[in-house]
Amino acid sequence: MIRPLHRWAGLGAALILSVTALSGAALSLYPAAGALSAVPLPDISAGQLAATLQDSVPGLEEIRVSAAGGITAYAFQDGAALRWTVDGATGEILAPAERSALQLWLTNLHRSLFLGDAGRLVVVAASLAMLALTLSGLALTARRLGGWSRLLAPARGPLSRRLHLDLARLGGAALALSALTGIWLAAGTFGLLPETGMPGFVAGGAPAMSPAAMTALRDLPLADLRQLTFPRPGSAGDVFTLRTVAGTGYIDPASGQMLAWTARGWADRLGDLAMMLHTGRGAAVLGLLLGLAALTVPVLGLTGLAQQAGRRPAGAAGRRVRAVAPEAADTILLVGSEGGTTWGFAERLRAALTRAGSSVHVGPMSGFAPERYLRAQRILILAATSGDGDAPGSAQGFLDRVGSLGKAPAAPFAVLGFGDSAFPAFCGYAEKVRAAARAAGWAELMAPARVDRQSPQDFARWVRALADRLGIALDLLPASAGPEPVRLRLVSRRDYGAEVQAPTAILRFALPRRSLWQRLAGGGFGPFLAGDLLAVLPEGDSRPRYYSLASGSSDGFAEICVRKHPGGLCSGQLMDLEPGDSVAAVLRPNPAFHAGKDEAPLILIGAGTGIGPLAGFARGNRALRPLHLYFGARAPESDLLFGEDLVQWQKDGRLASVATAFSRTADRAYVQDLLRRDADRVAALVSQGARIMVCGGRDMARGVAEALEDILDPAGAALVRLKAEGRYVEDVY
Template sequence: MTTTFRNAVFQVHWFLGITAGVVLALVGVTGGMLSFEDEILEALNPGVMTVEPAGRAALSPSALMERVAAARPGEAIASLELSADPSDAAMVGFAPRDGGRRGERRHVDPYSGAILPEPRYQEFFRTTMRLHRWLAVDDVGKQIVGASTVILIFFCVSGLYLRWPRRWGSLRTWLALDWKQKGRNFLWHLHSVVGTWMLVAYLVMSLTGLWWSYGWYRDAVNAWAESGAPTRAEIVPTADRGTPPALDIDAAWQAFAATAPAWSTASFNLPKDDGALSFRYLDADPAHERARNTLSLDRWTLAPVAHERYDDGSLRQKIGGSMFPLHRGSFFGTTGVVVFMLASLLMPVFAVTGWMLYLDRRRRKRTVATTAGALAALPAAPPAPAEKPILIAHASQTGTAEQLALQTAATLRDSGCAVEVKTLGALKPAELDGRRLLLVASTFGEGEAPDSARAFLRQLQDRPPRLARLRYGLLALGDRGYRDSYCGFGRELDQRLHHAGAQPLFDRVEVDDNDPAALRHWQHHLGQLSGNTDAPDWRAPDYRRWRLVERRLLNLGSAGGPAFHLALQPEDAADLQWQAGDVAEIGPRHSAARVDAWLAEARLDPGEMVTLGDVREALADVLARSHLPPAAPGTPAQAVADALRPLPHREYSIASLPADGSLQLLVRRMARPDGQPGIGSGWLTDGAHIGESIDLRIRSNPRFHPPADDRPLMLVGNGTGLAGLRALLKARIAAGHSRNWLVFGERNAAHDGFHADELMAWQRDGHLQRLDRVFSRDQPQRRYVQHVLGESAEKVRHWIEAGGAVYVCGSLEGMAPAVDAVLADIVGRDALEALAAEGRYRRDVY
């Protein structure tokens, strides 16, 4: 119910945003332009709205009015406004002509009585005001602006509801604007954070703006304000005193000044009947430009009969009588005007970012629909006899996760796997046991689940089922700009599933802002899962050129596949930079002999030039890095090139540091089902010659970077997993951190002691406090790294309690789950999950 309601609020929010947003942007900009209208006009009109006293004596009010009347014969003067500032012009109001509602108002020199010219640029601000209040189209525009103002109130409330973060008590979460955000995340971040900054201003502006849109609203506000007013004493009229004396304007002003000695501006409306004389004035330091006081004088005696002061009113009266200052922000002083002006000028930000987010969402939905169509067009692959289809579930807020889930499904189906794609919200955790599940989970807001996945997560939290037979892989989407909440939902989902007993197919893959390298790593796992490691990359790496400078067999006579130490150097020395734990993506090639054989069978010239995109290359070079199709003699070279599919990348843990002067790998030559060497390992260990160019790209792997401090570090691995552990040890030794413990397993000590001399030297020199090398086949009963950990349980517990970290690198099948189970037995499953959440238990397994 909550998710459905939230989705409904979101849909209404964005629909109104792309409709009323443009109107609100125009109203906001025009309102911002009007914020300092008086000050701007005054600055642009010297000698009109202000005058130069130059030692002159100001005319008395009556003399001033007489001179104005002489200059405008036949026109009745209705009001006079004077300022206590000697440099301000006076203002004279004339009676309306021909039954009009308002008469003309003109600035007058208070020292000479001369009527001053009309202020320049006044019409510009009048037009701006008409646009602001009714879009310059009278009643229709007034209704549109009124409706948009109501919508702005909805935006404030719904926007607050939609972005309400899990850590709602953190001011930084609410108000910090992170300029490191990118793409769609930055747009959403800008939209929501700036909206939060200005939330109060927008609510005040909208609630007061309705005053000019709807009479019923104005009446309601007035009734509310008057209900809080103190009871006033009724003024009892005196007996009829006959015809009032002639109006003495100067005497009336003197009486006013005697009662209200400290005023900044005062306005006197000439009476139309025998009523009291009324003055409206502002104090010398008024709360705002509408904080007016009213003083009524007896017509006969000029004695005060009523004095209503703004400062004496109740809060309700002040609010009810201050709609314009509240709307403009001047109710809160000059700072309020500036804040409200900025809020108004920022209104287009929401229209622009809202539209950009909407268009991006439309684009993503089109992409998802296209991908879904392509998936539907693929021939259905029958499931394996004893296995259900691989279930692919996505939790998406904007469509990205859904798109990647469909791409995942297409890749697996193309590899012959049966798949089923569903929204995570449509699943129940208890139904997943016994399945293979691939999850694509985006993180929304500050580490929260997308709306569609909240119910699923709640079920995992409230009623966690036992999922011991569930095997899952997780692709977590996030943005590192959110720091603490990066991939927050994906991480929580991973932890909840693991806590329920589910077993990972591979370690969680985290994607920073759609990072193509992380997505290639996900596709690498898909290849391992499907058994088809030849599927083309969704997006090929941007390779750099490196040279193979060393290749050395490490396990001569081994019962396992041959393992080699390789060293590569970049053509550009600037590429010699990475961190321990990072991964090398290799672009494999076919050997020259295999390419030549194919060309001979196809009867094509290896040097013939073909065009790929904007690049001209020899056909042999293109074939070397592509899947080789069946040779068809007579096919033109360009047609062959156009039909080629590039070979996918291969990933290898880096075994060295940049300070070593080369990028070093530990690669075991793998065999394909037909007995041929693996594409990547075969190229590196046999096909490529020393000195030959290698396509390589370094992928940052921050989840396996070493600890920054000198805490105890336990390193556990087997086989070629030693590569990543070797780089970590090198980094620790270079940093002077010696509390290191390596547990490494292979087959036979006589043949598989990879880098044995180096490891022994590190132990001898005190860089390795403990070294356990275990060889599974050197005794009748098989013995592996997990056995060493179990036998050293007390020591393991001591290292962890001392703040130590555990890093595991190597085989996902067999070694990694067994090590995980032993560690859970030693410290407890909850404690092990806590270690993982703290970053003290990390794995790089494959």
């Protein structure tokens, strides 16, 4: 039992463990470097330091003192968040306290593999594997060497075995300690550890006194301080929040007395110990030793793999289904999908064709390569439509490839379009595909068909027609169940538009908690980004209605903008919601309409409820990327959605500029008028690599496209190029 556990834990987690170990070893150098440059803390009270920094650092919000003795001041000045290292004795600002880009990169790699919560769970699983590996490895080593009493005896055998055993004995305890402390820290991140509650209190309302005179701070040695957060200026009833090595409390700024205090519990103390042992903060030498031990992990992985080389399993429990290469397939199945739904239909078709004896290659339309389809007898194209008849994400460049064909493929094609008949360009991209193929002289296998709103009946009807055309039986298995709807509870709403007979609301829903199992299995209401879609299922109808999300899961809520449509079932039900009510909904990814993480400027253009995802991009713009918003509404006093937020985001630097147009005022204007007014600036931003993102009604989007064609290139080629490069995207309705 021990040997299989050790073997499969090692083989399954070798790569991830090597990545986390090497990044952890690199990170262990930073606490050591900080310890070498650290200076002793002055023998003063926390109150003296707070008073000194309050006078020398404008906009001071928080002071932190690390276990190694470093002092950092956090401030907010002129709309920018600043962080400084300071001299505790003089209060003098020494330098900006910014972690290097490399350190941030290593930290994200080490903690989550750049995959957010899912990556954290993968790292936790790898840490559990590491713990299992070290314990089982020590047991196997003792068995191999003749018992626990001979655990330190010299190893014999091939070099790979000796090196594996020696490194395991040398670093095993340190690796087990790193894994155990990492698991503990992750448990705290996911809220699995008990939290210490705070008693209630009432703060005074008199003007704040100097921190140096406050009893709670005057008698506190600076070495015991960990964090002091100042009250927000002008916020009545706000207090000082104090965290020390002994506990957490709140201080009345008027009297300087402690209003409430809670001593650190056992989980807090263990958390501090785990942080020190895992990161080396406050124990730099130990951190370096753990870092050195981590360097053995890749070597242990390689030597372990070397010992497994040549070994064969005793028997085969089953046969793995292998992907069919395009050169070997008689059926090529190309998929153009935006949110992933069309891939599900493609998989059902692939399985049916395979059961009928066909060899099927499945790939994205963007990977269209007819020169590789050596044995193909048919090419089946399942194409969804994005925006106003545009190519979906996995079909970019397909039309250009077809248009440049010197010779049409010998295998005939068939097109099945996917879309929503509520939109004017229903299956518009599929029609463009068919027209381009016919213009290239490509023979058509059968008449095209369309699937409306993911209808399984429409799909099954086309599959039966395909089976008749091929003269074979195609048996479609039932579609796998989609994600279970989740009940979302409304926590707040902001109403607009009553004055112009267009009731509109910003609805904010609480995020349901996800259990640890749901996180591991990818279930529940998972992570999302602004621009993804919330599929709401109204009462009395199973067909979902899609709303663009104006928030990301990191904001802690799901927010959408809704306008009530006459006779609209879903919009009517949403507009009738009161805080505490709930709706059924599921998430649908919309990766083509994400802001992305690069630093290129964004030109955001929207009207009405189309501002939803654009507001979400601004809210999440903590890196202060240049975002330029053009927003159209009816009147400023009735339906300027997110009006107060836009002002604040511009002050914070999350929005570089905001331009608004109102269609029901004396100066009647639309967003396309604003673009023409700012033609020079828009052209300059595009030349600097800016992306353009448009969200709102189709008429608005059409007017915006015409304005941009006039601004960028009278022939319209520039806009076509931007679309092909993914620098012009739309989310229209």
